[in-house]
Amino acid sequence: MDSISLIGIGSIITAGVTIGIGAIGPALGEGRAVAQALSSIAQQPDESNTITRTLFVGLAMIESTAIYCFVVSMILIFANPFWEYVIEKAGG
Amino acid sequence: MELKDISPDQVIFWQWGAVSINATLVFTWGVMLFMVLGAWLITRKLSADIRLSRWQNLIEIIVDGMRNQIREIGHQQPDTYLPFVGSLFLFITVCNLLSVVPGYTAPTASLSTTAALAICVFIAVPVFGILDRGIIGYLKQYVRPTAFMLPFNVIGELSRTLALAVRLFGNVMSGMKIAAILLAVAPILFPVLMHALGLLTGLIQAYIFSVLAMVYIASATRAQQKKEDKQQKQENEKGENS
Numbered sequence: 001m002d003s004i005s006l007i008g009i010g011s012i013i014t015a016g017v018t019i020g021i022g023a024i025g026p027a028l029g030e031g032r033a034v035a036q037a038l039s040s041i042a043q044q045p046d047e048s049n050t051i052t053r054t055l056f057v058g059l060a061m062i063e064s065t066a067i068y069c070f071v072v073s074m075i076l077i078f079a080n081p082f083w084e085y086v087i088e089k090a091g092g
Numbered sequence: 093m094e095l096k097d098i099s100p101d102q103v104i105f106w107q108w109g110a111v112s113i114n115a116t117l118v119f120t121w122g123v124m125l126f127m128v129l130g131a132w133l134i135t136r137k138l139s140a141d142i143r144l145s146r147w148q149n150l151i152e153i154i155v156d157g158m159r160n161q162i163r164e165i166g167h168q169q170p171d172t173y174l175p176f177v178g179s180l181f182l183f184i185t186v187c188n189l190l191s192v193v194p195g196y197t198a199p200t201a202s203l204s205t206t207a208a209l210a211i212c213v214f215i216a217v218p219v220f221g222i223l224d225r226g227i228i229g230y231l232k233q234y235v236r237p238t239a240f241m242l243p244f245n246v247i248g249e250l251s252r253t254l255a256l257a258v259r260l261f262g263n264v265m266s267g268m269k270i271a272a273i274l275l276a277v278a279p280i281l282f283p284v285l286m287h288a289l290g291l292l293t294g295l296i297q298a299y300i301f302s303v304l305a306m307v308y309i310a311s312a313t314r315a316q317q318k319k320e321d322k323q324q325k326q327e328n329e330k331g332e333n334s
Contacts, residue, residue, distance in 0.1 A: 056296060056300065057303055064259040067258070067259055067266065070266050071265070074266075
């Protein structure tokens with residue numbers, strides 16, 4: 001197999017696996033965080049402003065791990081440096 | 093911006109030698125012009141009367157809301173931090189919300205913009221910390237609880253800046269990417285829904301960026317907190333008594 005198809009196969013499979021596995025952890029974490037926040041709002045409705053704000057900030061922090069995976073997979077698909085290098089070599 | 097472009101940096105409008113003007117720059121200037129002109133038009137004739145124009149009302153609500161948020165998060169008087177944190181919030185919000193305009197690409201979908209904003213926060217934290225506690229007082233918090241924590245504190249400072257930049261970039265870029273992909277797959281109605289979701293995430297991300305900036309600044313200026321709390325309590329009691 002030549003290096004173009006090897007790099008293509010590697011990048012695409014890795015991109016899928018990256019976002020697939022990277023979505024599992026944040027999904028579990030966000031589920032737990034939202035469930036916990038809902039039960040605390042049910043217990044203390046007066047504090048719902050503070051709880052909601054902290055929840056949003058926390059969710060964003062949790063979600064950013066998934067976003068990192070997404071960025072990596074996007075780079076692998078759309079802006080892959082190895083792919084461009086190989087294409088350049090083949091063209092020139 | 094086409095599907096294969098990962099950031100608006102790659103859309104180049106004008107090039108002369110090494111100098112090129114890309115979509116990020118153009119739209120950032122557009123947003124700046126929009127905000128400056130808007131603020132100038134609104135604040136041109138302010139009234140302290142009971143009757144005020146609706147635009148003045150809007151600006152007052154925004155500024156008052158930001159002041160309240162900063163006070164609640166930082167437990168400090170908001171006036172020192174309002175110019176910096178407020179501008180961050182307004183700039184990112186306008187950048188993200190303007191994406192309802194056709195042909196517009198949010199400048200925050202480019203890593204260079206978000207990295208620049210994150211570097212602003214990275215510089216502002218020590219500046220506010222030193223203004224508040226002095227150089228020695230600020231540097232002392234790096235060796236707390238022990239001197240062994242010094243490298244971890246420094247790494248934490250750097251990595252949270254990186255996280256700030258990549259989080260905003262990733263969220264905005266993913267929203268645009270998903271809208272573009274759906275436009276190719278299911279072009280009626282469904283992209284509209286994802287676009288609405290993108291507006292929501294854009295607003296939340298702007299909020300989170302500024303909240304995190306404020307949290308970092310507040311953690312660098314924490315020594316003053318108790319004293320100011322006490323002062324504020326006294327002021328509140330005075331206000332209630334009178």
